[in-house]
Amino acid sequence: MDDPDRPGGSSPKAGDEIDPDDVVRISSNLVPIPVSVVDHRGNAIVNLKLDDFELRVDGELKPLSDLTRSETSVRLVMLFDNSGSLDSAREFEKQAAIRFFKKVLRAKDEAAIYSIETDSYLAQPLTNDLVRLQQTIAMFGKPEGGTSLFDAIIGASNYLKPYSGRKVLVIVSDGIETTSQHQDFDFVVQRVLADDSQIYVVQTGLYEGANLRALAAERRMERLTGETGGAVYLPKTTSELDLAFDQIAADLAHQYVLSYYPSMEHRDGRLHRLELQIKSRNDVRLRSRKGYYAPKPAASAGW
Secondary structure (H helix, E strand, O other): OOOOOOHHHOOOOOOOOOOHHHOOOOOOOOEEEEEEEEEOOOOEOOOOOHHHEEEEEOOEEEOOOEEEOOOOOEEEEEEEEOOOOOOOOHHHHHHHHHHHHHHHOOOOOEEEEEEEOOOOEEEEEEEOOHHHHHHHHHOOOOOOOOOOHHHHHHHHHHHHOOOOOEEEEEEEEOOOOOOOOOOOHHHHHHHHHHOOEEEEEEEOOOOOOOOHHHHHHHHHHHHHHHHHOOEEEOOOOHHHHHHHHHHHHHHHHOOEEEEEOOOHHHOOOOEEEEEEEEOOOOOEEEEEOOEEEOOOOOOOOOO
16 A cells, blocks of 8 residues: 555565655654653653653753654564574564564554574565564574674664654564674664664563673663663563563554754764653653764765
C-alpha cells in the first residue's frame, strides 16, 4: 500500500538502492524529539501540551515548534541476534518477537528485520505485512558465527534515515560485540543520533546469570538507549520476555514527538546536547534523546 511518509511511495526490496530524487524529506534541519512521560507509578501521562515542555540546547533555552502524539507513524527495525553467542532459550525469544509485531504495528506503521551475525544483513525490508515479518523470524536457523552488532546497528539506522515519522530500532541480543568492522562504539552512538534513531534493547541470553562480557555489553546498551531516549530491558527468565516487549509497545503507543528547528549557526556537524523538562509539574519522569548532530549544509556535509 502506498504511504505518503515513504520515500517514493512503495516498498523497497532487499538490496534496492533508494533514489535520492524519490525521497520525500521533511526539513533536514528538523530535530524530532520523541518523549515518554510517566508518573511515579510508571503510568503514562497523556494530556500534556507543547507549552508544558521546556527545551535547552547546550544549556540555552530554545523554542519548540510542534507536538504530535502517537498518530505519528513508526518505522521500526528489529535487530535479531542469530549469532553463536545465544543459547537454548532462542525459540522463546523468537515467539516473543513474533507476538511483539502483532501488538505494536498499526496500519500506518511498518517494520523491517535485520539478522545479527558475522555478516549482519537486512533479512526483511520494511513492510506492514505481519505474516512476512513472522515468517522471517520463524525461519531463522540455529545461531552460529560471530556477532557483528555494531555493524547491524549502523546498517539499520542508515536504512531508516530517508524516512519520515518515528525511527525505532529494537535490538534483541545479549549485546556482546565480536566481529563488526566498526569497533568504535562512540562512532555507533554518533551515527544513530545523526540518523534520529530511537533505540530499545531487550538484552537476552542472561537467564543463567550475567558474566563480565555481558555486564560490559549492558553498559554499552544503557548508553545507546539513554542517548536516544529508548530503554534497556533485562528479562531474567523467558517468561519476562513478553513483558519487555509489552513495555516497548506501550511506550511507543503513548509517546509525544516534539519538533525543534536549530538555527543555521548550529548546522555545524557537531554534537549538541539536549535537555528537556516539564515546566508544569515535578511529579513525573521523562525520557528523551540527549543530543543531536546538526548536518552541515550539503556542500560540506558527509561522513
